[in-house]
Amino acid sequence: MNFSNYIKTPLEQWIEEQYRTNGVLIPQDLDIDRIAMIFGVDIVYYDNNSFSDNDDKVIFIDRRYEQTEQRKAFFHELCHVIRHSGDQRWMPDLFREAQENDANRFALYAAIPFFMLEQIKLPVNRSELISLLVSDYQCFPDFVELRFKQVEDRISNSEFISTFTYGGTTKSNYELTVNEASDLDLIYLQQPRIHSLYGLDDFSRPHALVIEQRLGFDWNKPLHLNVERNYKLLSQSFYRTRYDATVQPGDLSVPPNQSEYVTINLSRVAWRHGQDVTRLILPLEAIDDAINF
Structure with missing residues (x-):
């Protein structure tokens, strides 16, 4: 796979810039408490469902979750806190859907950054590759599969995207x-x-x-x-x-x-x-x- 054909979106580039500026360079640096501090967000661990308060920049994480589930919830809610406003309970469906789609994209970029991914020597075997990324990034297999499929699709579409280049x-x-x-x-x-x-x-x-x-x-x-x-x-x-x-x-x-x-x-x-x-x-x-x- 030719990673040089991968094109990062502006959102992805912005996340990478924040990580690099604050010394988040390898998967082991992706500690959610550290990431929260970088973005000026507080985390509260409690015994209830995870959610976020955008106004106060607080993410509430269900501590009954195991670590992988906590990480998934954190990166999703982080997007809501730093990019969104309003209370989804009172939003029209289209606005709520747009915010959720944005948070899902953000979570993929933030939890498995491409600039880290391209530094890893990836196994040829698909199942071994997914297992390696699951271990390194502490994410669920379906989440890792979705992110890597996104990378593959973007590389295959790079020629198409290049038609927009001046x-x-x-x-x-x-x-x-x-x-x-x-x-x-x-x-x-x-x-x-x-x-x-x-x-x-x-x-x-x-x-x-x-x-x-x-x-x-x-x-x-x-x-x-x-x-x-x-x-x-x-x-x-x-x-x-x-x-x-x-x-x-x-x-x-x-x-x-x-x-x-x-x-x-x-x-x-x-x-x-x-x-x-x-x-x-x-x-x-x-x-x-x-x-x-």
Whole structure:
């Protein structure tokens, strides 16, 4: 397996940065009390179900659990504390689902960091590999299997993800390709304009895709984007308006056997932002998460 083809999401990179800065470099450093201290979170061990208090930055861990179960609960709840707000008991289902999906991704990244994984000489035999990681990272076999499958899938999809990378200034690199394949039944009456948006400090790949439809989106249908080639650079200054909406990972999917496409569930976007939106902001982090999780 060629680990050099693995692409880390911005969230994964941020977790790695926190770990490296605080000397968390090998699996044995992943002590949950130490990790909690790094992120400014308190742990309370008690005799009840695990949960977290985001406002007070406290994670309550059921001490009746064995260590592996405590670790699983901790990394999941850690995401809620440092990334989320609100009380899930009173949230709409879509918001609660989005937070849970984010916490599940975070737990995989934080409990089995890739920068540690790539330093290990892994057995060729699958069962031996899983057993080794279970022992090193003190995680359940199904959790380890899910994380390693995620790594494998991301490596196999690296060529697909690289189509988003800025590739030069030739016309072919800037051509807009939306809903091109009529034989795949992905044609829409409306053809939105898509541009790539770059950050000020990184021109290696776009920060986001800006999808504009002045006549309005068809909110009752999903939007399929062909990502075989790069998108034209957004030339004018970019300012957010009340007609903009940010696409989240939960709004995205990859059609089966059509890895060159990403599908946006427009009805979910409209549910959050209304139907007056004329421009979608699609962060590449959201695309990475949808493809690789």
